[in-house]
Amino acid sequence: MKAMLKLFAVAVCAAVLAACGGGGDKTPKPVVVVQPAYKMTETAVGTGRAAVSGDLVTFTYVGYLYDSTKSDFKGEKIESSVDIGTTFTATVGVGLMLTGWDQTLIGMQAGGKRTAILPANLAYGANTRDAQTVNNIKYAAITANAPLVYDFVMVNVSPQVVIPNVPATELKTIDVTTGTGTAVVNGQTVSVRYTGWLYDGTRSTFKGAKFDDNTATGDTLLKFVAGGTGVIPGFSTGVIGMQLNGTRTIIIPANLAYGATAQAATARYGVVIPANSALVFDVTLVSSP
Structure with a gap:
């Protein structure tokens, strides 16, 4: 610890000398x-x-x-x-x-x-x-x-949840953590946190490149109507049956995601969603009426 503090003091002194014009070299010294x-x-x-x-x-x-x-x-x-x-x-x-x-x-x-x-x-x-x-x-x-x-x-x-090896041509849901309370029904407004990946059939979890999430401090919860049109169809119907604080993995085939329409690179991770891409989401139900 003493050695670390000594190094810190040397760095500060160097920065002060540079700022005050000490020595003949006027080139700003990088802050270490x-x-x-x-x-x-x-x-x-x-x-x-x-x-x-x-x-x-x-x-x-x-x-x-x-x-x-x-x-x-x-x-x-x-x-x-x-x-x-x-x-x-x-x-x-x-x-x-x-x-x-x-x-x-x-x-x-x-x-x-x-x-x-x-x-x-x-x-x-x-x-x-x-x-x-x-x-x-x-x-x-x-x-x-x-x-x-x-x-x-x-x-x-x-323990690690291994998603069943099924083709990404049908909607699949796997409850990782079962929540409590009344299960979500069609037409109910819910708020969730999620992480989304491109589907990768070569991986045991099928999770490829991560393209979006709202799990960081300060991120807004995603609020929508289960079974409604506010989000992609597979996401909207995939939460039906979840319980409060439960976490579910949802495998969504392309026809229930963005279909043949490619999506531009996401702001957070810079990942493009190609046309006809299946997706994988981990979703946690945070609130429901």
Whole structure:
């Protein structure tokens, strides 16, 4: 730790000298962000199945900018599922999340808690994000090459679900997590979180390139009428029968998706949906009347 702080001080001094005209070289010096080593601390051990690569995990997270001057290294908050009262569900260890998230969540059990220090290469790398306000809560900006700190609480770990090997010519639904309460019926208004992939018949899960989702902090829930026309037909009918907080995988053939009409590259992932593409969605029912 002392060595890290010393390096940090040297970088700051260099930046100050450059800004004040110290020395004969007037060329601006690049700002070097000193990166901490990855470190995981387990603050509570859970029970039950330990997450392995390919498992479906549900967890909460709170993220902070890394601050070497703090005893817990937690600077300003950048994002939080806890603040908006929700959980995050994804397949762990297959590259769908930040590399540092995958690395930290492997081995966790339900009820377990871990804190991870992530150097930038395990977080958002050179990507940046402006400061934002969600539900009247202000979150700090993420600068390029920013190291981060995350608190995780594991809620549930489920074994990998292998989708039946069926041709993508018919609508298929697989309940990954059964919810509670009354099942959704045709004509009912629902709100969901989802992740969508191009169908890939060469993979055991049939999930190819990810083209869209609304699972990030601050994303708006997708609201529509089950069995209605607000979304593609296979998505609209695929949620019928779901229960609150349940998660379902829906395989949608092309004729119940976008048919022969290709879709432009998505804003979030830059993935084109070619004409006559079958799709795969993971959907979590968040609310229904």
